[in-house]
Amino acid sequence: MEALYSNIHYWLVDHPTISQFEWKQGHTFGSSISFLTISVSVYLCLTLLSLRFSTFIPTLTTTTIRNITAMHSLILCLLSLLMVIAGILSVQHQMPPHDWKWIVCFPGANRTLPRGPVFFWIYICYLSKIIEFIDTLLIVLSSSRSRRLSFLHVYHHALVTVLGYIGLQHAQSMLGLALIVNASIHVIMYAYYFLSAIGKRPWWKKVVTNCQIYQFMLGFMISALMLYYHFTTEFGCTGVGAWCFGIVFNASLLVLFLDFHSKNYTNNIKKEL
Numbered sequence: 001m002e003a004l005y006s007n008i009h010y011w012l013v014d015h016p017t018i019s020q021f022e023w024k025q026g027h028t029f030g031s032s033i034s035f036l037t038i039s040v041s042v043y044l045c046l047t048l049l050s051l052r053f054s055t056f057i058p059t060l061t062t063t064t065i066r067n068i069t070a071m072h073s074l075i076l077c078l079l080s081l082l083m084v085i086a087g088i089l090s091v092q093h094q095m096p097p098h099d100w101k102w103i104v105c106f107p108g109a110n111r112t113l114p115r116g117p118v119f120f121w122i123y124i125c126y127l128s129k130i131i132e133f134i135d136t137l138l139i140v141l142s143s144s145r146s147r148r149l150s151f152l153h154v155y156h157h158a159l160v161t162v163l164g165y166i167g168l169q170h171a172q173s174m175l176g177l178a179l180i181v182n183a184s185i186h187v188i189m190y191a192y193y194f195l196s197a198i199g200k201r202p203w204w205k206k207v208v209t210n211c212q213i214y215q216f217m218l219g220f221m222i223s224a225l226m227l228y229y230h231f232t233t234e235f236g237c238t239g240v241g242a243w244c245f246g247i248v249f250n251a252s253l254l255v256l257f258l259d260f261h262s263k264n265y266t267n268n269i270k271k272e273l
């Protein structure tokens with residue numbers, strides 16, 4: 001058992017590529033402003049064009065689209081699970097001994113650089129947000145696109161990538177925790193999408209939405225703690241400027257998800273009554 005743990009720890013934390021990782025703008029793959037701008041612009045342009053010219057876009061047969069979405073969702077589900085495990089091990093490894101405050105507040109005044117295993121996995125999470133653009137492509141190519149290509153979906157996919165970039169660039173406090181929480185939610189979300197795609201639509205759709213809503217609420221609570229440390233400790237916390245963008249995004253997603261919740265589930269209760 002111990003040998004298995006050491007092996008996992010080596011491949012997820014201690015391997016030189018991971019332990020010596022450093023986000024260097026312009027050097028690390030995907031770290032240039034042009035990479036970010038082009039990726040997000042191409043994503044938005046193609047999505048808007050597909051909305052504008054939806055009648056010209058062929059829809060794939062149900063079987064083809066289901067097989068591709070099932071495979072894509074399974075890959076993202078497993079990748080998210082990997083990020084949860086690696087995120088926990090990396091935080092444990094990189095956190096100074098018994099300094100629990102570090103989880104929500106990386107020491108400021110140039111004392112924290114975006115390097116080491118925690119930032120490696122945040123970086124993988126950032127790249128995974130670009131892979132998640134494929135979700136939108138799959139929706140566009142499916143027959144249910146008019147129902148599922150929502151503002152919430154496109155807004156989330158475009159902005160989360162930008163915020164991941166800004167967070168890495170500024171070694172934003174709380175990102176390690178955000179990685180673990182968000183990847184955990186994505187494990188169940190992509191499991192839900194996988195099961196839907198293979199025709200076994202789970203009964204727990206509402207549970208997934210509730211978990212997403214709790215995630216955004218938790219974001220506010222942890223932020224309050226981070227701000228407390230920021231204003232009461234000698235060096236403050238890193239990336240408070242980047243956090244300002246993040247918290248506005250968090251608030252907007254909370255509003256959009258509450259709206260999604262009331263539209264999708266409140267009517268069901270009324271129908272049941």
Ligand SMILES: CC(C)(COP(=O)(O)OP(=O)(O)OC[C@H]1O[C@@H](n2cnc3c(N)ncnc32)[C@H](O)[C@@H]1OP(=O)(O)O)[C@@H](O)C(=O)NCCC(=O)NCCSC(=O)CC(=O)O
Nearest residue numbers: 069073135144153156185189193194196197205208209212
């Ligand atoms: C329960 C939810 C996860 C999903 O709600 P939806 O109404 O979109 O779900 P649904 O029941 O229509 O989904 C089932 C349909 O999705 C298809 N499907 C399968 N895999 C998919 C994938 N990877 N991306 C997009 N769609 C996919 C299935 O084949 C099925 O199609 P068919 O219906 O044709 O059989 C919800 O809580 C939610 O997140 N809603 C917002 C919509 C969204 O885009 N969410 C993801 C990004 S936001 C996010 O990720 C926030 C976060 O960080 O937590």
